[in-house]
Amino acid sequence: MSMDATETGVVEEAAASFDGTPDARTRQVLQAVTRHLHALVRELRPTQREWEQAVDFLTAVGHACTPTRQEFVLLSDVLGISTLVETINTDPRGTQGTVLGPFHMTESPRRALGDTIDLIGTGTPCVVTGRVTDETGAPVPGASLDVWQCDEHGFYDVQRPDEQPPGNGRGLFTADEHGRFRFRTVVPSHYPIPTDGPVGGLLQAARRHPYRPAHIHLIAEAPGMRPLTTHLFVADSPYIDGDAVFAVKSGLIVEFTEVADPDEARRHGVPSPFRHADFPVRLTREDA
């Protein structure tokens, strides 16, 4: 009981209230959250009105979350928390991870190697190739590759259900026996994260721009390997050096080279000229 509460007395009492939590990790999380939040509040010394504004902001973020929009992920992104979590979970011997982002919310349609994920046909044609290896460089046959991206106007299918068929820009591929993968698409555009919600208000208050450089999302998985969540970034995209969510890492920037060879285009089943990006994916073992 905070019979005569002091600022440090309250945090000790609140932290101690979780002492009986049976699960050790849950107890650790609840007590760390309590201590860090109290440290934040003691540093900022909010007025009652400011505390109410914080409650209102978090409530608005929650109310902005729908089955096709995740405003708390956006908030985590613009504070650099999502990138930090990926950094913590990246094995330095494999491909660098980066943020999941808020648009991995529908199941990607299963597609065959070489298929296109572009169901519209108006963007710059593009071929993405790559090879999945382990940390020694040995191929990982049959690795699964879940890819998703926006269209040439910067929108994901779930954002424009009237203009894009479901599954546009998405595909779930299985690498071949040499770990190789290949799919057709269009070059994605840079785009603003959604700014019409409370996180947009936060960026506006801070005079921060909302743009992300063009990228293709990818989750690579294989039995016994650590799952990898990352992006390929388009090297010549605007905002490549100023991502609103701090997700760009040097190893993830890929040249989308223009290829003007009609034979090559025919071989890939795309018009000429097209762009070609090659992205090696290096996974690491779960127990490594």
Next chain:
Amino acid sequence: MSMDATETGVVEEAAASFDGTPDARTRQVLQAVTRHLHALVRELRPTQREWEQAVDFLTAVGHACTPTRQEFVLLSDVLGISTLVETINTDPRGTQGTVLGPFHMTESPRRALGDTIDLIGTGTPCVVTGRVTDETGAPVPGASLDVWQCDEHGFYDVQRPDEQPPGNGRGLFTADEHGRFRFRTVVPSHYPIPTDGPVGGLLQAARRHPYRPAHIHLIAEAPGMRPLTTHLFVADSPYIDGDAVFAVKSGLIVEFTEVADPDEARRHGVPSPFRHADFPVRLTREDA
């Protein structure tokens, strides 16, 4: 750009992204929130799955918020944050403040001194009296007193709209020329905070009970004085030494004395016997 993000590099980059925030307090808040959240995440080292669970939890808290329920206030309460904010904002020369709680969401009906706030009539009759003074003990004439409480079953009007008329248990009073106030009510019950939402799940995971000792909420205001948000706690209530939201302070515990004097009862307009609580309210000047 987190070109080769390190854990501390990400926090510096994210904090620096707020350097251009025009409003100095907003800048301070955003940078402190960023630094403390990063420190929490670096300490806990969450997996991607744990981060998703945190996002899901906050989303569920947001979705549980309605015009008559504030789950983020509940979350702040059970973590001791609300009590900390009140402790920070309490002037030690006045009456101790305590949490606002989630039920101050409708306007209290204006009532005359001596009126009842109980519109049901089935609880233990009670008279509350008091006197509003400044920090020197001089009366504060015309101070406003906004009071709200649950009924004898532990429910606020907004929680049981089918059983309680709106405004039951609520009243907005104006102290007389001597700073005195007086109203009739019923003795409130101890009660559990709502446990059917995500905060209830958190308490359950921590094996914490959800009960608050019986109390009457009060906001006292007067021109030139700091507003005071506090409770009167019923001294003999269960959970007086184990409030789920850490809000009890010794100076706020009040004896609800039984009075069996029919003349006294008649004078107050209540049946005999009744309970009587006297609560002196000491405000402090804005500039003090």
